[in-house]
Amino acid sequence: MSVPEMFSYIQGFLSADQEIREDIRKVVQVLEQTAREVLTLLQSVHQPTGFKEIPSKCQKARELFCTVRTHLGELKTKFPVDQMTFIREIINYKFHEHWRFVLQRLAFLAAFVVYLESESLVTREEVAQILGIEVVREKGFHLDVEDYLAGVLIMASELSRLAVNSVTAGDYSRPLRISNFINELDSGFRLLNLKNDPLRKRYDGLKYDVKKIEEVVYDLSIRGLAKEQEAGGDK
Structure with a gap:
């Protein structure tokens, strides 16, 4: 392989990565918007009359989490499912920074909803269930500890x-x-x-x-x- 051919080959990998990043970025933007909607909804509990509305606000937040699960489902499709597990892990790790912040924000919102409902600490498994993702790393798109x-x-x-x-x-x-x-x-x-x-x-x-x-x-x-x-x- 000549030097030009080698770099053309490498450019193919770079272009493929860029396409994945762009797809991920679009989904993450939608997730961030939904997260802001949930946060805005829950912020009303801080108002003097907000404590009486906690049950209804939590119910509406739960409904918005259905939208979150849909978008996270779209994010999962950005990774090839026909590849070997360790290859998927490499891809997951490589692009993790793109969704780390929004996933932490969604984990916070899920934890806050559960606390408002029961005044208890949500488990990692419960958060993953609310978001519709995995806990076990080997199963795919998951919630890191x-x-x-x-x-x-x-x-x-x-x-x-x-x-x-x-x-x-x-x-x-x-x-x-x-x-x-x-x-x-x-x-x-x-x-x-x-x-x-x-x-x-x-x-x-x-x-x-x-x-x-x-x-x-x-x-x-x-x-x-x-x-x-x-x-x-x-x-």
Whole structure:
């Protein structure tokens, strides 16, 4: 093979990669738009009257996740299914950065919806089910552990904001429950040996969320509002 022929051959690979990147970019743009719609919908729970609308907002968010599953299904088709597993893994890793951010954002939104519904931590398997993707790497397009954890940490920041807005809305018990949840979350992350990477930096921000919520709880305790809320609940 001559030098010109060799580089023409290489150009074929580069052109094929560029086509895949462009296809992925188009799908990711649509996913980002849907994610913004879900976020806008859930942001209303921060309003003074938003707590009463939590069930309906979560239901509408669940419906939008059906659209998310459709778009993620389109993204899966961008990878050849007839190739060997390790080849698909190489492709998946190669283009992961194109959808990493939106997948983390979707994981956060799924985690936030589940928390609003049950005040519990969503599992990685539940997030994958909501998004319609896999958990096991060998099965194809999947939710990485790092992306799941990043989504959970984004949710922690959202809950710290919710704790503050709960006081404004006159719900003095919710910050106490959020505080307990975030402290358990912080304890869980302390068990992980996170390296110095973006996930570690995002985890470092969790301590500020813990502090912010503790200040809200402390202020409620000083004013006697927490005890007053508890007494009202006992009655």
